[in-house]
Structure formats: C-alpha cells, structure tokens
Amino acid sequence: MNRYIAELVGTFVLVFASCGSAVLAGDKIGFLGVSLAFGLSLLAMVYAIGPISGCHINPAVTVGMVISKKMDAKYAAGYIVAQIFGAILASALLLLIVKGAPGSYDPSVAGFAANGYGEHSPGHYNLLSAFLVEIVLTSFLVFTVLGATDIKAPVGFAGIAIGLVLTLIHLVGIPVTNTSVNPARSIGPAIFVRGWALSQLWLFIVAPLIGSAVAAGVYMVTDKPADVISVKEAEQALGSEQAERRS
Numbered sequence: 001m002n003r004y005i006a007e008l009v010g011t012f013v014l015v016f017a018s019c020g021s022a023v024l025a026g027d028k029i030g031f032l033g034v035s036l037a038f039g040l041s042l043l044a045m046v047y048a049i050g051p052i053s054g055c056h057i058n059p060a061v062t063v064g065m066v067i068s069k070k071m072d073a074k075y076a077a078g079y080i081v082a083q084i085f086g087a088i089l090a091s092a093l094l095l096l097i098v099k100g101a102p103g104s105y106d107p108s109v110a111g112f113a114a115n116g117y118g119e120h121s122p123g124h125y126n127l128l129s130a131f132l133v134e135i136v137l138t139s140f141l142v143f144t145v146l147g148a149t150d151i152k153a154p155v156g157f158a159g160i161a162i163g164l165v166l167t168l169i170h171l172v173g174i175p176v177t178n179t180s181v182n183p184a185r186s187i188g189p190a191i192f193v194r195g196w197a198l199s200q201l202w203l204f205i206v207a208p209l210i211g212s213a214v215a216a217g218v219y220m221v222t223d224k225p226a227d228v229i230s231v232k233e234a235e236q237a238l239g240s241e242q243a244e245r246r247s
Helices: 003-055 059-067 071-096 127-148 158-177 182-192 196-200 205-224 231-246
Strands: none
Touching: 003 071, 003 158, 003 182, 059 071, 059 127, 059 182, 059 205, 071 127, 071 182, 127 158, 182 205, 182 231
C-alpha cells in the first residue's frame, strides 16, 4: 500500500506545483519558468518517493517499466489509479485556490493548464503535430527514466537526469500542446475544464502510451546486460593489475 500512497502524493506534488505555476504565475514566469517547475518538481519527487515506489508518477512511465520488465505487472493498475487520483486531487485544490482571486475564473475559458490541439494549442498546432510531438517527447522521458535507473547507471544521479529531461521536454512541447507526456497530468485538469478538454483528452492518453512503448522497445534493444565473470577470472585480473602497477 505504501507504494501506491507514494505515487498518489508524488503525482499530486507534480501536478499542483507544475500546473499551478502555469495557472497562477504563467504570465510572469513564461514557458521557461513553467518548464523548470515541471522539471524541479519531478527531480524533488525522485529523491523523496523514489526509494518507496520508484517515483513513476506517470502512467506512461509505469507502462514503460512493465514492458521493459523492470516492474512486476501486478502493481501497474494500482500505480496508475493512484497517479490519476493524485492528479485529480491536485487539480481540484488548484481550482479552489485560483477561484479565490478577484473576478471570476472559468477553467473552460482560461484553459486551466489543460492540454489541447488546434484552437486549444498555445501555438494553434493541428492534431497531427500534437500527436507526433507527444509520442516523441514521451519516448524521450521514458527512455531517460529507463536508462538513468539502470543498474549500470551512476548511483544517485537519476533524479537530475530525469528532472532535466522533463524540463527540456516542456521547453519543446508547451507551444504545441501545453505538454502532457503524462496521461494523469492531462486527466486532472481536463475533468474540471470539461467540454473541449475532455473531447481532446484521448490524444494525451494514447500518444504518451505509444511513446512509452517505443522507448521501452528501443531500451530493450540497446541495453546489454553486464558481463558476469567468475571469481577466478576476477582474481586473475586483479593480479595482472597489481603486477602492472608494480612495473
């Protein structure tokens, strides 16, 4: 149960802090500031809940972990439910806060950091552009997660790599779709925006999952298991190294 609670909390933090930066301060910090909010919140959660759940906080990452056999499939459904619930709770709290400002706030008009394409894309990019960018950028994220958490990767640095790649992804994707690469992050705001956001939500579920599968496939093809040597071979290697140093 602890792992599911951790995923809920981690996704809550990601959505509240990141979408909150866009909704509450987007006009002041711009695309760069919002991108950093996403990257920094994910980086923080990697170290905060990573030891408990692995810090997926994204159904696409969970699916990638299952496909690449780095996670037992029996936990996947619980992870995804917890992630979606965390995103919805964060969006509900964020909406309650933003409605406390002077004047009326209509999420369907203001956008509420929801993802969209066509007239609801920040740059008015069409469906195809949105679909492609979500596949490609999600594959970047999932491939980085799989590689940075590999047993051969430098210990303790995964959070930095993952946080930085999420920042990069948002710098590229915000003008196109507001950047999803995370179905839970898209579901949370869309529920409160309703209307157009719900009708376009399918893309921000399907495309990230395709991107996740692509990344997992590439990772499994490129990743090679570390060579296992015998104790005798290790002792021989050590002896030759010592002799080399003496000479």
